[in-house]
Amino acid sequence: MNKLPKYSELPLNKDDPFRSAWGLYGKDDQLGFLNRLTDEVVLEAAKEIKTGKRISLNWPLDAQKDIPFFGRQTFHKHVYAKPPRTVNDDTWSFNTQSSSQWDGLRHFAYQKEAEFYNGVTMSDIHEHSASNINGIHAWSEHGIVGRGVLLDYHAWRTANNIPYEPFQAGTIPLAHLKAVAEAQRVSFKFGDILIIRSGYMVAHDAKRRVELQSLAKIVPPTFSGVEQSEEVLEWIWENFAAVAGDQPSFECWPSQTHFLLHxxxxxxxxxxxxxxxxxxxxxxxxxxxxxxxxxxTSEVCNVPGGVASPPNILAIF
Incomplete structure (x- = not known):
């Protein structure tokens, strides 16, 4: 990856959108940053396994019950018997972003240009039904597998008496995230999978149902998250293969600047x-x-043309 362009060199093509890297892995690429997870990077990451301890990072699919944010559909499960045998089957229906999720490349476009990764348009997705371009299935062949790094912002800010309100639009500054890494004595390797614990789950679980119902009615919803800045983008560009957190939007929502990290x-x-x-x-x-x-290790669902997917993710120590 010594040929990786500098962040300051983006966009790669002068007429492309803000800081885009279209064409870096070819005009038809559908893996994006997952190209960073080479066999060599994954093999090195496997050295993290020392004890075999496994921890799931998956929130239950029905965790938000009937109060999902962003107006998303709820999870429904139907278990039914199949007499005369003593047998059960079940069916599930749900929005792929109503619980733990990976956002895929069909999810969010540059809003001004109305173009997704590598210039894919809404027409490419919706008017050409046979096309599965930028679908989540492209990520399922090799999964999202590598070295994970947890930055426990919630524990750090609590220890340092720094206030934080997950359900209000506010930012987690990059300076704070770097301070967390220093406090945890964590250094990064190129291709790491960044995971940030903001404390959202703690706050969510402390809310009464009536409070969650009221918050879910706010349009647009407000959430605290990672700051929108060029410094954050450069940090991600130089280090990571994927980013994740415990909050509904990863970044501050609505945006506090002229662009969205998404x-x-x-x-x-x-x-x-x-x-x-x-x-x-x-x-x-x-x-x-x-x-x-x-x-x-995270294996997204192999759904051709899918927009997002439950992560099916484990951390292994």
Whole structure:
């Protein structure tokens, strides 16, 4: 990856959208940042496995019950008997972003240009039904597998008496994230999978049902998250293969500047964004052992043309 362009050299083509890297891996590429997870990078990441301890980062599919944010559909499960045999089957229906999720490359475009990764348009997706371009299935062949790094912002800011309100539009500054890494004695390797614990799950679980119902009615919804800045983008560009967190939007929502991280990460670079990961058990184990790096294996659902997917993700120590 010594040929990786500098962040300052983006966009690669002068007429392309803000800081995009279209064509870096070819005009028909559908893997984006997952190209960074080479066999060599994954083999090195496997050295993180020391004890075999496995921790799921998947929030239950029905965790939001009937109060999902962003107006998304709820999870429905139907279990039915198949007499005369003593047998059960079941069917599930749900929005792929109503619980833990990876946002795929069909999810979010550059809003001004109305173009997804590598210039794919809404017409390419909706008017050509045979096309599965930029579908989530492209990520299922090799999965999202590599070295995970947890930045436990919630624990760090609590120890340092820094206020934080997950359900209000506010930012997690890059300076704070770097301070967390320093406090945890974490250094990054190119191709790492960044995972940030903001404390959203703790706050969500502390809310009464009536409070969640009221919050879900706010349009647009407001959430605190990673700051929108060129410094954050450059940090991600130089280090990671995917980013994730426990909050519904990863970044501050609505945006506090003229661009969204979703635009550049998904549409510009093809960088997976994970949201609503359940990081509580992971954080507890990291704090107990003093280890904040681990092996990550995540297999998205093989749905041709899918927009997003449950992560089906494990951290292995």
């Amino acid at each position: 635009e550049v990460l998904l549409a510009g670079w093809g960088c997976p964004i994970g949201e609503m990961f359940d990081l509580e058990a992971l954080a507890e184990h990291c704090q107990k052992t003093g280890r904040y790096t681990f092996f990550v």
